Amino acid sequence: MGLLSIYFKPNFLGLLKCLNKLNWFIVFFSLINLSVCIYEDQIGKFDWRQTYVGRIKFSQFDTVSTAKKIIVATEENVLAALNLKTGQVVWRHVFESASTGNIQLLQITEKVVTVSGSNPYLVRGWNSATGVLQFEWSLTLQNDEQADFSEWWVQNDMLVHMLPVFGSHIEVTMYNLATGQNRGSTTKLPAVWANDGCIVTAPYYTCIHGPMGNQQLFSLDVTSNTMHLISQPLSEYVTLSSYDSNLRPLDGNGIIPAFTVDDRKIIVIKNSRFELLKTDVVDPSASVAIVDIANGPVVLQTWIDDTQGFSMRANSVSTGAEVSELRTSDRELRLPDPEVSAAVCTKSAREQLVCRILLTGGDDSVHLMQQGGRILWSREEALANVVAAEFVDLPVSDLDAAIESEFDQKEGSIWAAFSRRLQTQFQQLQTLVHSIQSGEVLEDDPPSALVRDYFGLHKIIVLVTEVGKIFGMDNLSGSILWQHYESQLDTEHAVLYTRRAARHPPHDAYLTVVGKHQETGNGLIISLNPITGSLIGERVLQLDVQLLQVAVLHQADNEKLHALILLDKDENVQILPQSAAPLVENMFMYVAERNTARVQGYALIYNGQTVEALRTWLVQLGGSADAGHRIVAVAGKAAGERVHSPGRVLADRSVLYKYVNPNLVLFLTEGPDPLHKDVVVATCVDAASGAIVAAQAHRRARALPHALHTEHYLAYLYYNDKQRRNEIATLELYEGKQRWSGAGAAFTSLWAERAPGVERLAYILPAAPAAAAATATERSLTDKHVLLALTSGAIIEVPWAYLEGRRGGGEEGAMLPAPAPEIMLAPEARLNYNRTLARPRQLYTAPAGLESTSLVLATGLDLFYTRVAPSKTFDLLKDDFDYYLITIVLAALIVATYSTKYFASRKMLKLAWK
Numbered sequence: 054m055g056l057l058s059i060y061f062k063p064n065f066l067g068l069l070k071c072l073n074k075l076n077w078f079i080v081f082f083s084l085i086n087l088s089v090c091i092y093e094d095q096i097g098k099f100d101w102r103q104t105y106v107g108r109i110k111f112s113q114f115d116t117v118s119t120a121k122k123i124i125v126a127t128e129e130n131v132l133a134a135l136n137l138k139t140g141q142v143v144w145r146h147v148f149e150s151a152s153t154g155n156i157q158l159l160q161i162t163e164k165v166v167t168v169s170g171s172n173p174y175l176v177r178g179w180n181s182a183t184g185v186l187q188f189e190w191s192l193t194l195q196n197d198e199q200a201d202f203s204e205w206w207v208q209n210d211m212l213v214h215m216l217p218v219f220g221s222h223i224e225v226t227m228y229n230l231a232t233g234q235n236r237g238s239t240t241k242l243p244a245v246w247a248n249d250g251c252i253v254t255a256p257y258y259t260c261i262h263g264p265m266g267n268q269q270l271f272s273l274d275v276t277s278n279t280m281h282l283i284s285q286p287l288s289e290y291v292t293l294s295s296y297d298s299n300l301r302p303l304d305g306n307g308i309i310p311a312f313t314v315d316d317r318k319i320i321v322i323k324n325s326r327f328e329l330l331k332t333d334v335v336d337p338s339a340s341v342a343i344v345d346i347a348n349g350p351v352v353l354q355t356w357i358d359d360t361q362g363f364s365m366r367a368n369s370v371s372t373g374a375e376v377s378e379l380r381t382s383d384r385e386l387r388l389p390d391p392e393v394s395a396a397v398c399t400k401s402a403r404e405q406l407v408c409r410i411l412l413t414g415g416d417d418s419v420h421l422m423q424q425g426g427r428i429l430w431s432r433e434e435a436l437a438n439v440v441a442a443e444f445v446d447l448p449v450s451d452l453d454a455a456i457e458s459e460f461d462q463k464e465g466s467i468w469a470a471f472s473r474r475l476q477t478q479f480q481q482l483q484t485l486v487h488s489i490q491s492g493e494v495l496e497d498d499p500p501s502a503l504v505r506d507y508f509g510l511h512k513i514i515v516l517v518t519e520v521g522k523i524f525g526m527d528n529l530s531g532s533i534l535w536q537h538y539e540s541q542l543d544t545e546h547a548v549l550y551t552r553r554a555a556r557h558p559p560h561d562a563y564l565t566v567v568g569k570h571q572e573t574g575n576g577l578i579i580s581l582n583p584i585t586g587s588l589i590g591e592r593v594l595q596l597d598v599q600l601l602q603v604a605v606l607h608q609a610d611n612e613k614l615h616a617l618i619l620l621d622k623d624e625n626v627q628i629l630p631q632s633a634a635p636l637v638e639n640m641f642m643y644v645a646e647r648n649t650a651r652v653q654g655y656a657l658i659y660n661g662q663t664v665e666a667l668r669t670w671l672v673q674l675g676g677s678a679d680a681g682h683r684i685v686a687v688a689g690k691a692a693g694e695r696v697h698s699p700g701r702v703l704a705d706r707s708v709l710y711k712y713v714n715p716n717l718v719l720f721l722t723e724g725p726d727p728l729h730k731d732v733v734v735a736t737c738v739d740a741a742s743g744a745i746v747a748a749q750a751h752r753r754a755r756a757l758p759h760a761l762h763t764e765h766y767l768a769y770l771y772y773n774d775k776q777r778r779n780e781i782a783t784l785e786l787y788e789g790k791q792r793w794s795g796a797g798a799a800f801t802s803l804w805a806e807r808a809p810g811v812e813r814l815a816y817i818l819p820a821a822p823a824a825a826a827a828t829a830t831e832r833s834l835t836d837k838h839v840l841l842a843l844t845s846g847a848i849i850e851v852p853w854a855y856l857e858g859r860r861g862g863g864e865e866g867a868m869l870p871a872p873a874p875e876i877m878l879a880p881e882a883r884l885n886y887n888r889t890l891a892r893p894r895q896l897y898t899a900p901a902g903l904e905s906t907s908l909v910l911a912t913g914l915d916l917f918y919t920r921v922a923p924s925k926t927f928d929l930l931k932d933d934f935d936y937y938l939i940t941i942v943l944a945a946l947i948v949a950t951y952s953t954k955y956f957a958s959r960k961m962l963k964l965a966w967k
Contacts, residue, residue: 130169164187188232542579653668686720690763710789850884
């Protein structure tokens, strides 16, 4: 024993010293490549992001830097650079969303110069190649009332600011572009002829002034050292008897001061006088711009009509001769209200004209066109303003549809079913033989085909944009499958309804968009097939009345179509289609007035011929009509939501039953309070009976337009004005340990004897929320998570367990952990990792075929799609699952089993012979 201790002791001490040295290496290498996000090989595998800039307001071609770009400023207060070859965003700056970020001027000299804001103004200079800010200075005007009429332009490296005082004079001030130093005092030019119909064609300020029938055309160079007023009778250019339009400046970045009169004549200012061009405006709606080419400036016009489609024509400014290289006519290109935003023309090595024309459409689309009419690239900037979205299931393949139709046929004998089975198997065999003979590989679900996959992860996202353009988008790739533009659709309160899913062959899927008519304000209904984008059913239906409320009938007709129920301003009910009127029973609707917080309920009754709407209840949220309360957010339950369990099992093995009322609606109102400034009230109202189930008030707070309602959970957000922080409040409704509402009752509050128990808590949210949503699965087996889109551009996933209202309170909540006052937003809970979203507005969720998975779409200035698994992917194997190893192990186990059986039988045989 002594010899062993002497032999092992030195080696053991040396091993400890070696391990001590290795610890430092382990600590050093563990600090490298730390990550709390997803694995690197999963980036972009289940998600995608698309960046947009919005409708273009100003644009110029950057021909100074080496990498050719297009610098744009948009209506969304975004300054960006687009790649000239691909149209991708090179760099982008998102300004403030309010008027403080409104871009007033975009000018490209050696730098990109912008003027933004609304008194005070910010003048900034940007590097055109990288977008880095190089200088910034502010400017505040003393005359705040007239500041909105300010005009800006750059001339000789000086920023010119012009402020007209209508009927009096014009104030002109020039500043150093880089430093903001004033060149001198403000110049005041007398201009009694100035009015609100004047235009600026730098450096000229042009107006029409005078009595009707004797109008004069005035123009003044406001930057000249000597004042010279140009005046001509308007009758020299147009017929005054038919004149009914004001002046209109030319589109694009004009190289010559010019404008149009009466949408027919083009006038340029040359040598301090007006000159009428030989080229007239082709169409009153045409976009007119002056572009400089190698042979001199030309007048470029673009327009669209029903017969020739898109047309473009160019004429020389000096001679009026047409430039044949720029003439284009394309009947296939349907670009509504095309406008020339910017254009540049050069000469190639072979002395050929090479032009790039940036066109913007009335549908917020952007196209870069070259001479000859070829479109180089397009951008759908309407997707920067999505107002509604819906996930739609894809149809099954033809083979699966045949199998489903076979099992749907319940009638007939067993021999008929057996014959249908033989026919189906024979058709499958024929398909297999035909594919083998043709040399094709037989695939059940090709990746490119628009058919439903096995796990239900492949869907179509239907998006309705603010401009009235409807898109069908593939959720896996983000590619646009179809689009439909309706210029008369007012999408302020537009809603989407899936009236028939794609799982009812041979009937197509049916989706309806309900909005308002742009001009009349009456109802406008657009019905289309969400898979193909083609109009079906009612197609585009313009109603003669204004709509108060719209709902979908819960019971389908013989064609599996859910009827649309319309309640108009006169409280009349229309059913589309009318044949579904007898199916209306036990239907209730409510109408909420946002500005007065007045909610009124209706009961729909079928009298044998038509459907009538009867007033059943009225609730005035906020106390009285003159209290000044308004509705900020409304949250109702999703139509197809399922509740997996009616109760929760507690620690003492008792059951706490949920208060699950499908008609429960959460109203979040805000109003003034004489003592606490503002008060936020959350009211739960039963839409069937009008009963107030629960309510909660928050003093000195301001409501945020974000509310959630799923199962018996309710959540809403508000800003605590006293503590200067954002908070999220939750409500949980329970019946108790005994059910008193009746199992499976549809309208519990109609005969309820008592109100449900309410568990409520409020938590501090250490961030500024921009949108909120709850995860959704098919059968609600998985945990509920709350998704929060923050103004910082992150999407955070918060488990509902962190927001429990029963924590630490009462007998049932004593077993739960005590609630933390502040919700910890862990970095690993960020869904979009390093893909920051600009100005998120809304979150949409939808269930997938996998019970563990929920699909998520974030809209705003960017689009982001991903999928989440609140309870992990318990029904799906991991991506790195080793199929080869499990196959080898399984084969080895089978071989070992039979080998053991064989040797065991031989052993038993030998023992038997002994």
